[in-house]
Amino acid sequence: MATFQSLPGFREFYPDEFARRKHIFDLWRRAAHAFGFAEYDAPVLEPLELYKAKSGDEIEGQLFSFTDKGGREVALRPEMTPTVCRLVGAKASALKRPVKWFNIGEFYRYERMQKGRDRAFRQLNVDIFGEAGPEAEIELIALLTQCLGAFGLTDQDFYVRISDRNLWFFYLEALGLDQARVRAMLVAVDKFEKYGDDAFKGYAEQFGALDAELKAKVLAFLQIKDFESLERTLGSLPHEKIVARLADWKKLLGGLDAMGLSRYIAVDLGVVRGLAYYTGFVFEAFDRKGELRALAGGGRYDDLVEKLGGPALPAVGFAIGDVTTALLLEQRGKMPNFVQGPDVYCVIGGEAGRRAAFADIHPLRAAGFRVDYPLKDVAFGKQFKLAADSGAKLALIYGDDELAKGVVKIRDLGDRTEHEVARADVQATVRSVLSGGT
RNA sequence: GCGGUCAUAGCUCAGUUGGUUAGAGCACUAGAUUGUGAAUCUAGGGGUCGCGGGUUCGAGUCCCGUUGGCCGCCCCA
Numbered sequence: 001m002a003t004f005q006s007l008p009g010f011r012e013f014y015p016d017e018f019a020r021r022k023h024i025f026d027l028w029r030r031a032a033h034a035f036g037f038a039e040y041d042a043p044v045l046e047p048l049e050l051y052k053a054k055s056g057d058e059i060e061g062q063l064f065s066f067t068d069k070g071g072r073e074v075a076l077r078p079e080m081t082p083t084v085c086r087l088v089g090a091k092a093s094a095l096k097r098p099v100k101w102f103n104i105g106e107f108y109r110y111e112r113m114q115k116g117r118d119r120a121f122r123q124l125n126v127d128i129f130g131e132a133g134p135e136a137e138i139e140l141i142a143l144l145t146q147c148l149g150a151f152g153l154t155d156q157d158f159y160v161r162i163s164d165r166n167l168w169f170f171y172l173e174a175l176g177l178d179q180a181r182v183r184a185m186l187v188a189v190d191k192f193e194k195y196g197d198d199a200f201k202g203y204a205e206q207f208g209a210l211d212a213e214l215k216a217k218v219l220a221f222l223q224i225k226d227f228e229s230l231e232r233t234l235g236s237l238p239h240e241k242i243v244a245r246l247a248d249w250k251k252l253l254g255g256l257d258a259m260g261l262s263r264y265i266a267v268d269l270g271v272v273r274g275l276a277y278y279t280g281f282v283f284e285a286f287d288r289k290g291e292l293r294a295l296a297g298g299g300r301y302d303d304l305v306e307k308l309g310g311p312a313l314p315a316v317g318f319a320i321g322d323v324t325t326a327l328l329l330e331q332r333g334k335m336p337n338f339v340q341g342p343d344v345y346c347v348i349g350g351e352a353g354r355r356a357a358f359a360d361i362h363p364l365r366a367a368g369f370r371v372d373y374p375l376k377d378v379a380f381g382k383q384f385k386l387a388a389d390s391g392a393k394l395a396l397i398y399g400d401d402e403l404a405k406g407v408v409k410i411r412d413l414g415d416r417t418e419h420e421v422a423r424a425d426v427q428a429t430v431r432s433v434l435s436g437g438t
Numbered sequence: 439g440c441g442g443u444c445a446u447a448g449c450u451c452a453g454u455u456g457g458u459u460a461g462a463g464c465a466c467u468a469g470a471u472u473g474u475g476a477a478u479c480u481a482g483g484g485g486u487c488g489c490g491g492g493u494u495c496g497a498g499u500c501c502c503g504u505u506g507g508c509c510g511c512c513c514c515a
Binding site for chain 1: 439440471472473476488505506508509511512513
């Protein structure tokens, strides 16, 4: 039977699973709208060059890429950022600032699958363009907490770690490192949590063994877990840039605190994110137990729009994936059990009953109510079971007895009460009951 | 791309040192049952035991290969 299978890493969504995924998207979309973001969409297939321009040639190995029939080198999009940079860049001068946009889409990466990572996955992407200050980060981090909090997850379930590539730059420069050394050191910092001292191997290979004093200072910095330590450590380095940057930090943390979100926030200079294009604040959301891979990640990328051919335009954004989010919701019992039931299930006796039912069914459906009924004649006892199993709130009973009396019996499948209403009043009664009145 | 591990019905799993026609529970369909809900009973459909090759009188079982799943490495936008 299994002659054809889906491709590795591509998931199929049967109705139950589709309902769960839809639930996630619905709450994300609602949250993004509540924060004043507008939804957009864009092509799934893009010129391969778009990703090479952003990430370098090596990226091709991790893409679904091919040559189309017109000889164009193309790739299924592995991320949204280059695309949205192009969209915004092309109309930058006509767009009201700040540009607050979001998209929920599917992305493709030709990689080995692991828990929480497939070859095709969906992400919510949220970006703000045209705002250089930390006010943009406040909006995005607040929205990120809402994108998880909306499901009933609390600060016991997840948190957001915030770091700052600018401060790392300023700090390492103050310690005397040049640009190339700073970049190599940031790679080491990024790997430190996972590899410990081995993380510095790459740096040592390039620039020689790390001097003990420098290493101690780097380690001290990356272990900073609160703003006070950050201020204290940097207080002895009175560079103008550092002073200004600490003011940005205060604004960011103060804003989030005023929104009541401090309990979700962790200052953590150990996060730098591997991506070279991040230019300022970076942040990642994790589950508190640390069992899952990152839930979401984002940061500022002020140079990217220009690099991809647009005007210079500051930007910051994040992405949150459906796979890891769903895993966390399952783990914490926050994934509802969806009953995709109709509002009304009709119990029908015979051909006359069917005709009478149809006369009500279609207008109710046209009015937007979900109405279902057995397509073929089924024993009454079985129909009541079907009605109950369907998850419907009401059963409408069109049997010979009712037809003879010119009524329809309406059964509340929740409390198992029923009453009769005149045929002519059925639709009005159903509408009234289902819309909350009785 | 590399390493480990697994693969029997839609799902969860039995299946003896290799031995007749591969089983159970759940789920599904139908009936008992055209008049009232998670019950019971009966019957039924559904498997080329992931796929291919080998060893053997005989393979779900042993061997090799391959595909796919899971876990880890690389990577992680």
